[in-house]
Amino acid sequence: MATPTYAGDGSYPPSYYAASRAIIRQPVTLKGEVKADICVVGAGYSGLSAALHLAEQGFKVVVVEGASIGWGASGRNGGQVVNGLNASLDTIGRRYGEQTAQFVGGMVQEGAGIIYDWVERYGIDCDLRRGNIYAAYTPQHLRELEAKQTLWRKYGMDDHEMLDKAAIRRHIGSTVYEGGMIDHSGGHMHPLNLALGEAKALEGLGGVIYENSPVIKVDQAADQATVRTAHGTVTANAVLVCGNAYLGNVVPELTARVMPVSTQMVATAPLGKERAEALLPTGMCVEDVRYILDYFRLSADHRLIFGGGVVYGGTDPADVIAKLRPNIDKVFPQLADVKIDYAWSGNFALSFSRVPQLGRLGDKVYFAHGYSGHGVTGSHLFGRILAEAVRGDLTRFDTFAKLPWIPFPGGRMFRAQYSTLGSWWYALKDRLGL
Template sequence: MAALSYAGDGSYPPSYYAASRNITRQPQKLEGEVEGDICVVGAGYSGLSAALHLAEHGFNVVVVEGATVGWGASGRNGGQVVNGLNASLDTITRRYGEQTARFVGGMLQEGAGIIYDWVERYAIDCDLRRGNIYAAYTPKHMEELKAKQVLWRQHGMDDHELLDREAIRRHIGSDVFEGGMIDHSGGHMHPLNLALGEAAALESLGGTIFEHSPVTKVQQDSTGASVLTQGGKVSAKAVLVCGNAYLGHVVPELTARVMPVSTQMMATEPLGPDRANALLPTGMCVEDVRYILDYFRLSADHRLIFGGGVVYGGTDPADVVGKLRPNMDRVFPQLKDVRIDYAWSGNFALSFSRVPQLGRLGNRVYFAHGYSGHGITGSHLFGRILSEAVRGDLTRFDTFAALPWVPFPGGRMFRAQYSTLGSWWYALRDRLGM
């Protein structure tokens, strides 16, 4: 198979998720010219969400993917259904005003709702479990969580339960946390199986997915838009660009808007039910509330999946286990003898404002990207908003499209270095408990 511009031969990276996926697809490559109502670039969560929403409304949707379904962040993330955006509602209020904050606050749980609905409606087998925990290391972290609970209640969300030092130990078998907060509307699942299940749902409604078909150009004129690959062309009424961190330079107008950032994960050997349940007795997933955070959860076969860290610019660290293992051992010193079976890395797209970006290039090319580490729920929500725009309801799309985007200081050449300097400062604050 010919090499792809960014994904080798298009095979999944050697992650636990790829090894345990429950659907094996027979990829169909785009050859020649095809037509559809809408063409979607990218078969990750954003593209699948937009495509499936459109297919549910009777549109003939064609998805073009350079590698395979869920190859990017959608198939190798932490698997945690965490509500909200990277930018807090306080930040959004300060930047954009109270009206925008109320608008955003009213939809922060919608992405999770889409996932839960589709898992049930399409019988997607992805080991879905409810509940996620924000874990606090310091009293200052606990004050932040208390303020978050109050703020989210003001926006109609009352699913959060505060945990003191004693209470959090009923959920996490570790002595390192000061306390925490449960979001009962959050959850976790097998992310690649969710993506594969959504792809199957799309195809059951008549949608078409072409894989191993890297896009070379997106173009439009007064009558329509088209997507070109090395082997074919899709003509449509509109194109939705959902390449996110792996779009590269295919659409030059979007290249500078976001920066690829890698995060790392590893999965232990199977621990067995007793040992696994001693780590996380209630089976909820966890992320701490530091700027450079760690996150972890149990898999269905009783492994601990542990992730964290960032590398700005999207490069992979030389030793993922060496980077993550000390953090895991600090939280769970009882795992120091445990074997690590899988370790992998993957990119998400960071926007400088930490707010996702929606927009339109010309009249027929729409885009969504920049979830900044909150892509599981954000991508499903923004995929729905893209589908609304294509169907003629621009209410929510225009609100987000009107938000100003800010380029990274240092431009494309030095944005990674600038962001790394900033991360060092925030990591120092984490270590000092500031």
């Protein structure tokens, strides 16, 4: 019988992704004493990326997961391969200097490249499609996208195509948008199947994954570090902590650095090929450019998957469908008669600066977290950088580790209330079109 965890028995929440996953695993729980070169805490994208990169280099890697593979944000997200960090390159340049902006600008498309490479190399069945669209509600939004295109060209990226009002209608069957921009290097996929496929690839290289094994403590001595669960231990030369929004207080030094924030998603009943393609004729995924944004795409079986909204502190709204249905009806009023088959919520880890954090606790424990809603690509990139650091190449790791992290005003107790006040202000600006 599975060990009870923060996720109950470790089962997936009732999402469309869990119902349509391509791989059904027989989880193995950590029991007894295990030794490894590297122990990774968390089997989401960050942990799987780091583990798979290290396994490809011949390291003996053990992953310890508190629930199931991709149980958290990695298996519940919008499935959109969106390049860049939450904080823009111009923001990074203003805060940390142009040299840092150049450094970040040179790698913001790398995470997507890792995904595309692994899907092809390991034959991962995750319904991958290329292209994502940023949609603009107002002329001001469109000007912001034009500025983004110019900025990204400055850093050597030229995969963006501007869309006017007529052009965006060829991609989205809605009249609400003023225009938009395509990122041809972006894309979308089934996120849980991506995580499960990466786990299978890791195990094919000799990696070991223990599920339903929540970590209760991470210790480190002069020569090795130890990850402890209720029923076992893993002793390794290094530990990579990749728990992100679901780490809890396992590593107390990291608890205050990020805040869990929930976002909500629904999947409609199957629409049929013709009706689905009328919504998104070119099959690209979409996100708008408001502060509190909507994002949507088609699934392989012709459902509309639609997400949006945030709840600071990581709590779930009482009724996800009631929260998102008005947003769907605004964009696609032609779907007013369509049933919602699945509704779910999940947490991502928000950093106050909106820049992901990399760091080290002592000599043996490394961490990565705080992707702030841009974790699909960011986690794959930062997993690679963690793997580089473990192998002795600290060039990119140290650049991020040296960036100052900013605590949330109000501390742990009041950080959610503070952020909620800020979101109200930005939501007002969204409604006023500012």
